[in-house]
Amino acid sequence: MTGAPDDEALIRQAQQGDHDAFGRLVERYYRAAYASAYGVLGNASDAEEIAQETFVQVFEKLDRLREPGAFTSWIWRIARDTALKHIRKHKRVRPVADTPEVETEDRPHEPLVAAEEKDQLLAALEELPEDMREAVLMRYWEELEYDEMASRTGVSAAALYQRVCRGLKRLREVIERQGKDAMA
Amino acid sequence: MNSDPENHDAGFDQTPEGLELIALLQKHAPPAPDSRRGAEAVLQRLRTPQTAPRGNLLFLRWAGPLVGAAAVVAIAFVVLNSSPNSDHTNAPPTVAEKETPAPAVSQVVIRHDRSWPEIEAVVRGQSADGLLIDAGLKDGLRVGDVLQGPRGVQARVSAVGVFEARVSVTGGKALPGTEFRARVTSDAQKRAASFSDFGGDPGAFFEFGAVVSAMPLGEARMLGISDGAALRVDETIPALMKDAGGAPQSSLAAQLDLRAGDVIVEVNGAHVRNENELAQALGWSLDVHMLNVRVFRNGKQVDLSLR
Structure with a gap:
């Protein structure tokens, strides 16, 4: 489980307090933190704020990171945790339904059904095991190829593919179950 | 459960159901952020003094007792600057201080084994x-x-x-x-301490006054929980605060008489299968202070109630 060598080098430099190296890491993984936070918050501007907060925390805790190969998963988890704290601080349930979204400003006539559909999707994503959710979102929200995901995570591309497939399948099951529950 | 899920699920992303789901994910994908601008914002925040890093703390004062413990591993000695005029010389250096080429002052950075947080x-x-x-x-x-x-x-x-x-x-x-x-x-404290590093969602449980973990599938099924998903209480936290007179104020878990070892199956009538569902159920309940929790205790079903 090792990350790409250049990641490792950057992490080591950042652990010594090198801001330039850390800045490159942030740029590289910013979208991961953002996607992870968006999966919880469903709101682009809040997700940006959480992504930035995530990296401030990462910098503070960087000396605790023993295994550079775990860096990506660490980012995903801290971002998710921070987003959950954000929800807790401002409201006890996910504020998807009643929080204006950045993109809806550009699309003011977005049908309500689409917003409900998104809420349902986010709720279903919440129920996925951590590794599956991370793999699915990395693939379809970060738009990474499997070999990129593999070099980031240290997990083989084949295993990640299986993880994505299982995640999609589980996601479908959850959405179907949610639909039945809503009808009941 | 005998089928191999690795093979069984292969290619699901190519099926009509899979493609439909992928389209749904892509439809609701967040707008791409400006990573460069985000990185600049992060660095800007790090350069402000109030975001002093807590990671590379000066632990010289702690070095004696800590090094004596087997679980503590000192792995690096780093030379850093310090402020001789500071009121509290053990305070961590700010990022700005770290960026300045520093004259020689000794700092011991001690890293801790995760098993002894x-x-x-x-x-x-x-x-x-x-x-x-x-x-x-x-x-x-x-x-x-x-x-x-x-x-x-x-x-x-x-x-x-x-x-x-x-x-x-x-x-x-x-x-x-x-x-x-x-x-x-x-052990419960150790688990709690690992939450922040490993992305747990402890808020609801701790405001509630309990530390929980997923129960092994087989054990849950033996209790008659058909889908095998349930949560066990590892620890209850009797008091979250003391009042002005020093009297402890009971947590909700304590008021309910929830106990370590209880297996939570329902909160306010909703079956809770995992920590997310429990967090959601408790999120509402903590607001309204009306709580009905069904647990298995020593193999028997017990209903706990608080109004």
Whole structure:
């Protein structure tokens, strides 16, 4: 489980307090933190704020990171945790339904059904095991190829593919179950 | 359960159902962020003095007792600057200080084995009833815990929230930025302490006053829980805070008489299968202070209620 060598080098430099190296890491993984936070918050501007907060925390805790190969998963988890704290601080349930979204400003006539559909999707994503959710979102929200995901995570591309497939399948099951529950 | 899921699920992304789901994910994908701008914003925040890093703390004062413990591994010696005029010389250097080429001053950076975590806390402010520190239940902190600060200063926890705690200080002064530390002792505390690093969602459970974990599938099924998904209470936290007179105020879990070992199956009539569902159920319940929890205790179903 090792990350790409250049990641490792950057992490080591950042652990010594090198801001330039850390800045490159942030740029590289910013979208991961953002996607992870968006999966919880469903709101682009809040997700940006959480992504930035995530990296401030990462910098503070960087000396605790023993295994550079775990860096990506660490980012995903801290971002998710921070987003959950954000929800807790401002409201006890996910504020998807009643929080204006950045993109809806550009699309003011977005049908309500689409917003409900998104809420349902986010709720279903919440129920996925951590590794599956991370793999699915990395693939379809970060738009990474499997070999990129593999070099980031240290997990083989084949295993990640299986993880994505299982995640999609589980996601479908959850959405179907949610639909039945809503009808009941 | 005999089929191999690795093979069974292969290619699901190519099926009509899979493609439909992928289209749904892509439809609701967040707009791409500007990563470069985001990185610049992060670096800007790091350069402001109030975001001093807590990772590379000066632990020289702690080095003696810590090095003596087997689980602590000192792995690096780093030369750093310090401020001779500072009121609290053990305060962590700011990022700005770290960026300045530093004349030689010794600093010992000690890294801790994860199996022996410590609570780290920094004084962040002051309330009418004491100082506020930035560690709480999620770090394993409990009411009554005593944390050690520099120069013999001690902080006793009088109230604890999920992410911060209120402390009363004895043995000297503690200013904003002062660091306190305490060793984590119980297994439940260790679990709690690992939450912040590993992305758990402890808030609801700790405000509720309990530490929970997923139950092994087989054990849950033996209790008659058909889908095998349930949560076991690892620890209950009797008090989250003491009132002005020092009397502990019971947590909701304590008021319910929830106990370690209980298996939670329902909250307010909803079956809770995992921590997310419990968090959601508790999120509502904590607001309205009406709570019905069904548990298995010693193999028997027990209904706990609070209004």
